[in-house]
Amino acid sequence: MVVIGHNPILNSLMYQLSTKGYNKLPVNLVTCGVVIIEYSENNFKAPVFTNGEVIDYFFPRMYM
Numbered sequence: 001m002v003v004i005g006h007n008p009i010l011n012s013l014m015y016q017l018s019t020k021g022y023n024k025l026p027v028n029l030v031t032c033g034v035v036i037i038e039y040s041e042n043n044f045k046a047p048v049f050t051n052g053e054v055i056d057y058f059f060p061r062m063y064m
Contacts, residue, residue, distance in 0.1 A: 021054035
């Protein structure tokens with residue numbers, strides 16, 4: 001799933017979609033930031049998007 005949006009909605013959404021690893025997220029996501037959230041269940045007929053784990057967070061300035 002790919003979600004594209006803008007703050008402050010994305011900040012709130014990222015915290016709602018993850019129950020583990022959210023300490024990897026900053027208070028405010030930066031411009032062009034990417035958050036990778038992994039879900040242990042792959043049931044797409046009845047998805048539950050509240051038990052995700054933040055795997056990684058990166059943004060362009062990390063590579064400058």
